[in-house]
Amino acid sequence: xxxxxxxxxxxxxxxxxxxxxxxxxxxxxxxxxxxxxxxxxxxxxxxxxxxxxxxxxxxxxxxxxxxxxxxxxxxxxxxxxxxxxxxxxxxxxxxxxxxxxxxxxxxxxxxxxxxxxxxxxxxxxxxxxxxxxxxxxxxxxxxxxxxxxxxxxxxxxxxxxxxxxxxxxxxxxxxxxxxxxxxxxxxxxxxxxxxxxxxxxxxxxxxxxxxxxxxxxxxxxxxxxxxxxxxxxxxxxxxxxxxxxxxxxxxxxxxxxxxxxxxxxxxxxxxxxxxxxxxxxxxxxxxxxxxxxxxxxxxxxxxxxxxxxxxxxxxxxxxxxxxxxxxxxxxxxxxxxxxxxxxxxxxxxxxxxxxxxxxxxxxxxxxxxxxxxxxxxxxxxxxxxxxxxxxxxxxxxxxxxxxxxxxxxxxxxxxxxxxxxxxxxxxxxxxxxxxxxxxxxxxxxxxxxxxxxxxxxxxxxxxxxxxxxxxxxxxxxxxxxxxxxxxxxxxxxxxxxxxxxxxxxxxxxxxxxxxxxxxxxxxxxxxxxxxxxxxxxxxxxxxxxxxxxxxxxxxxxxxxxxxxxxxxxxxxxxxxxxxxxxxxxxxxxxxxxxxxxxxxxxxxxxxxxxxxxxxxxxxxxxxxxxxxxxxxxxxxxxxxxxxxxxxxxxxxxxxxxxxxxxxxxxxxxxxxxxxxxxxxxxxxxxxxxxxxxxxxxxxxxxxxxxxxxxxxxxxxxxxxxxxxxxxxxxxxxxxxxxxxxxxxxxxxxxxxxxxxxxxxxxxxxxxxxxxxxxxxxxxxxxxxxxxxxxxxxxxxxxx
Numbered sequence: 003x004x005x006x007x008x009x010x011x012x013x014x015x016x017x018x019x020x021x022x023x024x025x026x027x028x029x030x031x032x033x034x035x036x037x038x039x040x041x042x043x044x045x046x047x048x049x050x051x052x053x054x055x056x057x058x059x060x061x062x063x064x065x066x067x068x069x070x071x072x073x074x075x076x077x078x079x080x081x082x083x084x085x086x087x088x089x090x091x092x093x094x095x096x097x098x099x100x101x102x103x104x105x106x107x108x109x110x111x112x113x114x115x116x117x118x119x120x121x122x123x124x125x126x127x128x129x130x131x132x133x134x135x136x137x138x139x140x141x142x143x144x145x146x147x148x149x150x151x152x153x154x155x156x157x158x159x160x161x162x163x164x165x166x167x168x169x170x171x172x173x174x175x176x177x178x179x180x181x182x183x184x185x186x187x188x189x190x191x192x193x194x195x196x197x198x199x200x201x202x203x204x205x206x207x208x209x210x211x212x213x214x215x216x217x218x219x220x221x222x223x224x225x226x227x228x229x230x231x232x233x234x235x236x237x238x239x240x241x242x243x244x245x246x247x248x249x250x251x252x253x254x255x256x257x258x259x260x261x262x263x264x265x266x267x268x269x270x271x272x273x274x275x276x277x278x279x280x281x282x283x284x285x286x287x288x289x290x291x292x293x294x295x296x297x298x299x300x301x302x303x304x305x306x307x308x309x310x311x312x313x314x315x316x317x318x319x320x321x322x323x324x325x326x327x328x329x330x331x332x333x334x335x336x337x338x339x340x341x342x343x344x345x346x347x348x349x350x351x352x353x354x355x356x357x358x359x360x361x362x363x364x365x366x367x368x369x370x371x372x373x374x375x376x377x378x379x380x381x382x383x384x385x386x387x388x389x390x391x392x393x394x395x396x397x398x399x400x401x402x403x404x405x406x407x408x409x410x411x412x413x414x415x416x417x418x419x420x421x422x423x424x425x426x427x428x429x430x431x432x433x434x435x436x437x438x439x440x441x442x443x444x445x446x447x448x449x450x451x452x453x454x455x456x457x458x459x460x461x462x463x464x465x466x467x468x469x470x471x472x473x474x475x476x477x478x479x480x481x482x483x484x485x486x487x488x489x490x491x492x493x494x495x496x497x498x499x500x501x502x503x504x505x506x507x508x509x510x511x512x513x514x515x516x517x518x519x520x521x522x523x524x525x526x527x528x529x530x531x532x533x534x535x536x537x538x539x540x541x542x543x544x545x546x547x548x549x550x551x552x553x554x555x556x557x558x559x560x561x562x563x564x565x566x567x568x569x570x571x572x573x574x575x576x577x578x579x580x581x582x583x584x585x586x587x588x589x590x591x592x593x594x595x596x597x598x599x600x601x602x603x604x605x606x607x608x609x610x611x612x613x614x615x616x617x618x619x620x621x622x623x624x625x626x627x628x629x630x631x632x633x634x635x636x637x638x639x640x641x642x643x644x645x646x647x648x649x650x651x652x653x654x655x656x657x658x659x660x661x662x663x664x665x666x667x668x669x670x671x672x673x674x675x676x677x678x679x680x681x682x683x684x685x686x687x688x689x690x691x692x693x694x695x696x697x698x699x700x701x702x703x704x705x706x707x708x709x710x711x712x713x714x715x716x717x718x719x720x721x722x723x724x725x726x727x728x729x730x731x732x733x734x735x736x737x738x739x740x741x742x743x744x745x746x747x748x749x750x751x752x753x754x755x756x757x758x759x760x761x762x763x764x765x766x767x768x769x770x771x772x773x774x775x776x777x778x779x780x781x782x783x784x785x786x787x788x789x790x791x792x793x794x795x796x797x798x799x800x801x
Contacts, residue, residue, distance in 0.1 A: 031293040035080040037286025046365035056367025061302040062126040063292035097154030103146030300369025309379035310335040327488035339472040348477030349488035350456040382418030401429030423455035436461040463495035
């Protein structure tokens with residue numbers, strides 16, 4: 003896809019979300035003129051492939067910055083005008099040729115840098131792809147470097163003729179200075195206004211007093227402003243100056259010839275040089291993004307084709323990172339619309355801008371200020387109606403200005419759009435404004451667009467509950483400090499804190515009570531519901547934090563266990579090797595003894611002619627061979643070892659540990675030799691004997707008989723299990739039954755019981771946890787293991 007085919011976002015969004023400020027800040031890191039131009043014109047990409055490509059380039063740029071300190075790019079001027087002149091058959095001046103030479107030298111150095119990275123086995127395919135496009139021109143580059151220095155001055159070594167001319171010029175200047183030094187330091191010095199040698203009209207002169215100008219003969223070239231000093235070229239140096247002028251003219255002609263030859267040498271390679279300058283500018287853009295990312299503490303997030311945006315610990319890049327409050331911003335997976343309600347000055351607008359700006363930056367391949375595990379989407383367009391855009395020229399009201407902007411947004415929005423509305427429906431009658439806000443949100447939702455909107459209308463607090471793929475959110479407010487915390491609470495609508503704030507500021511309780519009575523019941527119930535939601539969310543966050551710590555501890559323990567297992571395996575291998583060595587030694591010794599016995603037999607058989615081998619001698623030698631196996635026989639006779647081996651043999655009904663799963667199971671059948679059928683909970687599996695370790699039988703679930711008295715004083719007996727199931731029961735009934743059960747469980751002597759409350763909405767679990775906190779006989783409680791119900795059950799331990 004070429005540049006003309008790329009779909010670009012509406013330009014207005016760049017100003018609205020301060021994207022242009024990010025670009026200007028980033029451009030300060032560019033070192034090439036063309037690279038800075040590209041950075042300033044950098045726009046977000048709108049296709050997944052192009053965004054992924056840009057992010058990959060920047061990630062590799064960050065890695066190169068970390069490993070090598072960045073790409074070795076010097077300051078490079080824009081050589082496009084000079085190349086254009088070459089195409090018009092014009093000759094270049096020294097500075098233009100020097101700038102082209104610097105581009106060619108940088109090209110060679112960059113290629114050499116990439117080869118070094120490859121030799122060190124660093125793999126940066128996206129950046130290397132740019133490097134592969136560079137064309138090295140060593141002959142032209144060497145010719146330029148020999149003839150012209152970095153400032154564009156043609157060097158003496160450019161040609162033999164130039165070298166000779168400049169040598170003669172230096173000699174002429176030296177001769178002229180010697181002649182003038184005789185005057186300055188001789189008897190005629192009293193006719194001078196100053197004892198120095200200077201230059202006027204490219205000729206060496208001396209400053210003489212005006213009344214003595216005729217004392218030196220020669221030519222007067224200039225005079226001072228007061229007229230008291232004239233600058234005289236004495237007659238004795240006129241010819242010398244003439245000779246110097248002639249040499250200077252020859253020098254200019256030779257320089258022009260050299261520059262003409264250099265221009266002719268460069269001209270055939272204009273397209274390659276222009277291409278090199280472009281590639282170097284793109285590498286400069288990559289390096290600039292990396293340097294800017296380091297400056298703001300940005301990272302390269304993952305990319306979602308489904309636009310499941312999840313920005314973890316996102317903060318606005320233009321705010322001080324030490325002061326900015328980071329928030330988790332998620333949209334696209336579980337919901338495509340977020341409605342942030344609540345009072346002003348809580349950070350709603352900056353939250354909108356953070357989401358939009360980070361998306362723009364990410365789609366332009368710029369590092370974003372989020373946590374490492376964040377995910378970006380790819381939007382075809384981002385629209386925003388933020389801030390007071392009242393048009394004085396058109397004499398529009400604030401409401402009319404916002405509505406005009408919203409109308410233009412609705413004309414273009416589609417299912418690839420991200421729309422940001424700030425104070426939607428504001429600036430008009432509250433009832434009509436709320437109705438319009440709901441209708442606009444419904445229209446955007448009908449087009450499957452992604453939307454985040456802020457509002458202070460209470461009617462929209464219910465919107466997130468009534469619309470699919472929509473959720474409420476609010477900005478947290480600390481009533482104790484009477485200030486916002488700027489933390490975003492997803493799933494919790496905003497509520498007014500007017501009563502709490504007024505009470506803390508000293509307003510009469512009577513007035514507050516009367517005010518509460520004046521608001522309708524639905525509003526009061528809604529605020530209570532929001533308050534409960536906030537409490538539940540905080541509790542859930544605390545539990546999640548505890549679980550996170552528990553998981554980290556478990557992972558640490560698992561790592562330690564894995565290390566220990568690895569160590570034990572190594573030690574076992576060492577011991578096996580030692581045992582093998584010892585066994586080999588025993589076998590070798592036995593072999594040697596057997597060979598000696600056999601050799602003895604053979605020797606005796608050789609003497610058969612002389613003397614018959616007696617039968618008892620064969621019996622004795624056979625016994626010697628049997629003695630070599632004595633140790634093995636002893637092992638077979640060892641009853642203790644045989645009993646231990648027999649006890650470890652598996653059979654149907656045995657409890658075993660399945661090593662590969664770390665779970666307990668029961669053998670329910672044997673399929674074939676070495677293969678057993680094992681029941682693990684509700685799962686049956688055929689497992690090899692090597693994967694099973696025999697366990698002692700598990701104690702059966704205990705139940706007790708408790709003697710109780712009813713309300714009439716009659717004595718009865720009741721069986722109490724070590725587990726109580728509250729699922730499906732009303733809250734009040736469940737709490738009553740829980741209290742009775744705990745009393746009976748303690749009387750039964752249980753040290754631990756399980757309360758099954760299910761997962762559901764979490765209300766029953768919350769109620770159970772609150773009751774357990776207040777029950778005196780409990781030592782501790784917590785969520786059950788996964789094989790006993792997990793988060794759907796609570797294990798209680800009594801004192």
